[in-house]
Amino acid sequence: QSVLTQPPSVSGAPGQRVPISCTGSSSNIGAGYDVHWYQQVPGAAPKLLIYGNSNRPSGVPDRFSGSKSGTSASLAITGLQADDEGDYYCQSYDSSLSAWVFGGGTKLTV
Amino acid sequence: EVQLVESGGGLVQPGGSLRLSCAASGFTFSTYSWNWVRQAPGKGLEWVSYISTSSGTMYYAESVKGRFTISRDNAKNSLYLQMNSPRAEDTAVYYCARMSSGSWFVNWYFDLWGRGTLVTVSS
Numbered sequence: 001q002s003v004l005t006q007p008p009s010v011s012g013a014p015g016q017r018v019p020i021s022c023t024g025s026s027s028n029i030g031a032g033y034d035v036h037w038y039q040q041v042p043g044a045a046p047k048l049l050i051y052g053n054s055n056r057p058s059g060v061p062d063r064f065s066g067s068k069s070g071t072s073a074s075l076a077i078t079g080l081q082a083d084d085e086g087d088y089y090c091q092s093y094d095s096s097l098s099a100w101v102f103g104g105g106t107k108l109t110v
Numbered sequence: 111e112v113q114l115v116e117s118g119g120g121l122v123q124p125g126g127s128l129r130l131s132c133a134a135s136g137f138t139f140s141t142y143s144w145n146w147v148r149q150a151p152g153k154g155l156e157w158v159s160y161i162s163t164s165s166g167t168m169y170y171a172e173s174v175k176g177r178f179t180i181s182r183d184n185a186k187n188s189l190y191l192q193m194n195s196p197r198a199e200d201t202a203v204y205y206c207a208r209m210s211s212g213s214w215f216v217n218w219y220f221d222l223w224g225r226g227t228l229v230t231v232s233s
């Protein structure tokens with residue numbers, strides 16, 4: 001059971017927009033800690049997608065955006081493409097566990 | 111070229127020991143803090159351990175505390191994870207992951223990942 005809760009799967013047609021939610025609690029996201037997002041395509045290592053709630057590293061298309069409010073965060077992917085398929089993970093820090101924590105991951109199917 | 115290459119994975123018996131390595135190149139290894147993050151087969155990501163730039167601070171997940179030891183050699187641009195008394199539930203791909211910097215550690219994130227090395231704990 002992950003400290004951060006994500007939907008197990010989402011899907012969308014090419015060109016559509018999909019949101020992926022990440023729900024935490026007062027000991028992590030609700031404490032004001034930043035949320036970060038990673039993309040893991042099949043057979044590859046995770047890759048940083050969004051940092052500091054809404055910032056994109058160099059090279060990440062602006063089709064990917066992040067937001068945070070209260071005890072939740074969300075990743076939005078617009079203009080879905082076939083190579084967006086993979087697993088997406090949110091990450092934050094949990095003060096009760098004294099650990100950096102991940103969501104359980106969301107499998108995106110295009 | 112920026113690169114992280116993990117090695118040392120394989121089959122280990124419960125109660126045995128194994129040492130993982132991560133070799134970094136293409137950037138200044140010593141100026142970053144580092145982590146090990148693992149992923150059990152078909153499962154999500156789990157942070158395992160952290161080490162600061164000068165090795166003065168180490169943190170561990172409760173699941174490995176007292177059994178695993180993280181270390182680094184800045185002269186060799188390398189990160190290590192000594193796994194003692196592994197259990198079946200430690201079976202996973204182990205990634206080395208570079209940590210971002212910033213004024214507040216709770217907001218740090220993993221900005222560069224290796225390809226991982228598979229550890230299988232079984233008799």
